[in-house]
Amino acid sequence: KQEVTQIPAALSVPEGENLVLNCSFTDSAIYNLQWFRQDPGKGLTSLLLIQSSQREQTSGRLNASLDKSSGRSTLYIAASQPGDSATYLCAVPYAGGTSYGKLTFGQGTILTVHP
Amino acid sequence: GAVVSQHPSWVICKSGTSVKIECRSLDFQATTMFWYRQFPKQSLMLMATSNEGSKATYEQGVEKDKFLINHASLTLSTLTVTSAHPEDSSFYICSARDLGGLGYTFGSGTRLTVV
Numbered sequence: 001k002q003e004v005t006q007i008p009a010a011l012s013v014p015e016g017e018n019l020v021l022n023c024s025f026t027d028s029a030i031y032n033l034q035w036f037r038q039d040p041g042k043g044l045t046s047l048l049l050i051q052s053s054q055r056e057q058t059s060g061r062l063n064a065s066l067d068k069s070s071g072r073s074t075l076y077i078a079a080s081q082p083g084d085s086a087t088y089l090c091a092v093p094y095a096g097g098t099s100y101g102k103l104t105f106g107q108g109t110i111l112t113v114h115p
Numbered sequence: 116g117a118v119v120s121q122h123p124s125w126v127i128c129k130s131g132t133s134v135k136i137e138c139r140s141l142d143f144q145a146t147t148m149f150w151y152r153q154f155p156k157q158s159l160m161l162m163a164t165s166n167e168g169s170k171a172t173y174e175q176g177v178e179k180d181k182f183l184i185n186h187a188s189l190t191l192s193t194l195t196v197t198s199a200h201p202e203d204s205s206f207y208i209c210s211a212r213d214l215g216g217l218g219y220t221f222g223s224g225t226r227l228t229v230v
Contacts, residue, residue, distance in 0.1 A: 032218065034218045036221070041226065042223060043208055043221045044208065046219070046221075049218035089158065103210075106158060107158045108158055
């Protein structure tokens with residue numbers, strides 16, 4: 001059974017700091033890994049999708065890396081802003097299955113960026 | 116990009132009544148959709164996989180007679196919570212796989228409160 005762990009559970013930083021969120025998974029036989037953002041009481045917004053053949057993906061101030069062999073992914077946020085405050089979730093497809101959308105989520109990292 | 120529309124965004128109902136939640140893929144066809152449940156300050160748990168034209172596949176521990184899923188068209192899946200009880204109060208989110216390979220798109224969620 002795939003298990004996904006995110007560290008830290010919560011993070012509070014001043015505006016402008018660069019920060020790293022960590023995600024680890026127990027079964028490295030994944031097809032991809034996806035990072036999401038969730039604002040309170042809202043659905044999920046996809047941030048980055050990394051295919052298993054890729055090492056990293058970048059979008060604006062966000063950079064996500066993937067190391068399948070070690071079962072780890074990191075989400076790097078540069079020059080954080082108060083608007084980045086949200087819960088960040090990483091997710092991988094169910095272990096042993098194809099990418100049919102059954103995702104296993106980590107518990108999330110609650111990020112607070114204060115002015 | 117792919118958009119999934121979920122309605123209603125929130126609903127309050129009385130114990131014993133049924134509530135229907137709709138999930139629509141607006142600009143793509145989704146033969147498969149997924150229903151998740153999220154308790155406060157917890158991550159998402161997959162409830163069931165909705166398959167167009169066939170029966171849904173439920174995860175272990177999810178009562179299929181309580182959570183009725185219908186996927187009658189390529190763009191619409193519905194989740195009906197039958198004979199709702201206060202313990203069914205939760206945040207329900209649907210998702211669909213973006214066939215363009217961009218990962219999985221989520222609806223905005225439905226906050227269900229049973230009183």
